[in-house]
Amino acid sequence: MLGSVIEFLDNACFDAQDARDAQAQPCGHEAQVMTWFSKARSVNAVLYALDGADLQAFYDTIYEAHAAMGNCSQIEAIWARHGT
Numbered sequence: 553m554l555g556s557v558i559e560f561l562d563n564a565c566f567d568a569q570d571a572r573d574a575q576a577q578p579c580g581h582e583a584q585v586m587t588w589f590s591k592a593r594s595v596n597a598v599l600y601a602l603d604g605a606d607l608q609a610f611y612d613t614i615y616e617a618h619a620a621m622g623n624c625s626q627i628e629a630i631w632a633r634h635g636t
Contacts, residue, residue, distance in 0.1 A: 554595060554598065554602075557595050558592055558595050558596055558599065561588055561592035561595060562588075564588040564592075565588035565589045565592055568584040568588055572585055589619075593616050594616070594620045597612075597616035600612040600613040600616060601613045
């Protein structure tokens with residue numbers, strides 16, 4: 553089921569990119585692209601995190617979190633708040 557959600561969000565991101573690329577001037581689509589991208593990456597991270605027995609899943613989750621947030625210091629702050 554999560555795979556279907558990820559596919560929907562990825563497609564929404566691609567549609568927003570196409571809309572952005574079709575415009576000769578910026579018209580707010582860039583924010584839409586990043587919003588859909590972040591949502592898709594976040595759901596993807598949840599999918600990876602569900603497979604907690606696999607160390608590679610942990611690394612994939614960190615990668616996806618970084619892709620969604622774009623900033624390792626934000627990820628470190630979340631770890632610090634949760635005592636990990």
